[in-house]
Amino acid sequence: MTRDLTIAEVRLTPILVADPPLLNTQGVHQPYTPRLIVEIVTADGTTGIGETYGDTKYLEPARALAERLPGRSVMDVNGLFALDLAVDESRVRDAVDAGGLRGVQSADKLRLSVLSAFEVACLDAQGRALGLPVHALLGGKVRDSVEYSAYLFYKWAGHPAGTAAGPDPWGAALDPAGIVAQARELRRRHGFGSFKLKGGVFPPEEEIAAVRALAEAFPGHPLRLDPNGAWSVATSLKVAAELGDVLEYLEDPTLGTPAMAEVAAGTDVPLATNMCVTTFGEIAEAFTKDAVQVVLSDHHYWGGLRNTRHLAAICAAFGVGVSMHSNTHLGISLAAMTHVASTVPDLHHACDSHYPWQSEDVLTERLLFTGGRVAVPDGPGLGVELDRDELARLHRRWAEDDGALRDRDDAAAMRAGEPGWHPPVMPRW
């Protein structure tokens, strides 16, 4: 049977997803975070799905793009990226991203962050039409499961204003004992074997003590600390010296490639980043200065699964390692992350994922971590199914919001608990 893979319809559904009060150097996660679900439907009734950031600045270009797709082939992904997609430059000029933690803001990055969800939806639709998993469309998996690390956060017991669902079951984690207890619980539930602590929240001595406590509790397990650029070069070098014996890598200890290069020159601890190398244009300086030894890919802002593979190939050529960054995301993105990660030969670090923190999802069946790994789906497309009732429920929450939560703002969420809070001037310590 010849299939008609002409795009007939594109559906965009912004949603608000419950998020626990996880702390970072900019503030705290809002009770609900915006995501955008993209569905691309072909003339023969095949539907592909994708997911990206749902803040207003992404919704606007996503809507413009959606209008231009009917009549194009879902197979024409190169053509999708060649479309001249206008974005509102003022949305990114001098702006920090949601949470302030994903590096430079540019019109091109905004564009890629939108296109990525459409690319994933096209690949999902292609896979469904051809009866092939997405990893096969990317050249084939080189592993059957992908390892993820436990993403540890300092956190409050509940959101200051509470939520309809009440406090989450995780409780507070504000000191080394709380972080170790959280790590034990994540390991008990999901079997994670490596641990990343989101730092930059408390003075470095407290975070050093937390990592030391983790090293004692989980001897020999890979550990990472990520203060999102909150430290000076001197502080970064001090932390690296104190934790060098237990860290797999230190992630974005300080801001900017020149400062990262200074730190890298003064320590043997590998430096990882999802802040100073977040676009292809930033690679040359960082790699030639040997500023980073591991790049955290993220298909959302690098522009999709194929670009993630390009990034991995460049890293391999320069002998730079690859890991994977995550922001609050749902199962569609976890499936996409797992497919692409399964095809990257030189992936030697467990990937990050916020998924264990998400109690809600838009899939009919949640993806599972077993022994800290997600099995690579082998069904057609992404191998996951949309739960339309849940999608509608989370969309209703978005529609009923007065606008306060539609654009993620960790500093504003922090002010609910600490009035007068402003994102700190960097370096904070």
Ligand SMILES: O=C([O-])C(=O)C[C@H](O)[C@@H](O)C(=O)[O-]
């Ligand atoms: O590795 C990272 O830098 C992140 O995951 C950034 C995120 O925004 C994280 O800090 C968060 O969710 O608060």
Ligand SMILES: [Mg+2]
């Ligand atoms: Mg990071």
